[in-house]
Amino acid sequence: MILSITVNGQHRTDDVESRTLLVHYLRDGCGLKATNIGCDTTSCGACTVLVDGESVKSCTVLAIQEQGSDVTTLEGLAGPDALHRVQAAFRAEHALQCGFCTPGMVLAAVGLLAENPHPTEREVREGLEGNLCRCTGYHNIVRAVLAAADTTGDAS
Numbered sequence: 001m002i003l004s005i006t007v008n009g010q011h012r013t014d015d016v017e018s019r020t021l022l023v024h025y026l027r028d029g030c031g032l033k034a035t036n037i038g039c040d041t042t043s044c045g046a047c048t049v050l051v052d053g054e055s056v057k058s059c060t061v062l063a064i065q066e067q068g069s070d071v072t073t074l075e076g077l078a079g080p081d082a083l084h085r086v087q088a089a090f091r092a093e094h095a096l097q098c099g100f101c102t103p104g105m106v107l108a109a110v111g112l113l114a115e116n117p118h119p120t121e122r123e124v125r126e127g128l129e130g131n132l133c134r135c136t137g138y139h140n141i142v143r144a145v146l147a148a149a150d151t152t153g154d155a156s
């Protein structure tokens with residue numbers, strides 16, 4: 001099937017099998033390996049990307065379902081000269097240990113802040129409950145999201 005999609009600002013047209021999951025398309029079709037696979041049960045959130053600005057677990061959807069969509073992976077988040085403010089906050093707050101969950105956590109946080117620019121701590125914890133950190137670094141992750149929320153009034 002022919003998939004027409006925008007990934008990290010670049011329009012692409014690719015021939016994909018109808019069964020191809022979005023996460024496999026991104027990793028194997030686009031070579032974007034920051035999108036991790038931590039489970040195959042929609043449980044861990046390691047595969048989270050943004051689809052039209054909303055966070056989506058990319059192992060839960062077929063690539064072809066995102067026909068015409070605008071997908072952002074971690075590779076496409078930062079500008080050319082600086083980290084995205086959520087990435088910068090994760091670095092400043094030491095919100096990663098092994099880093100496996102981090103791409104998904106960052107993109108889930110970006111999606112959360114787009115919906116709710118000034119969340120409470122509880123809202124951050126609830127908003128990220130679909131993303132698991134096997135290093136159990138939740139405290140600093142929540143601090144980082146709250147810090148990112150404080151850096152500007154918008155969610156860009």
Ligand code: FES
Pocket residue numbers: 036037038039040041042043044045046047048057058059060
């Ligand atoms: S790999 Fe998608 S939720 Fe775990």
Ligand code: FES
Pocket residue numbers: 095096097098099100101102132133134135136137
């Ligand atoms: S930092 Fe290791 S899984 Fe989250």
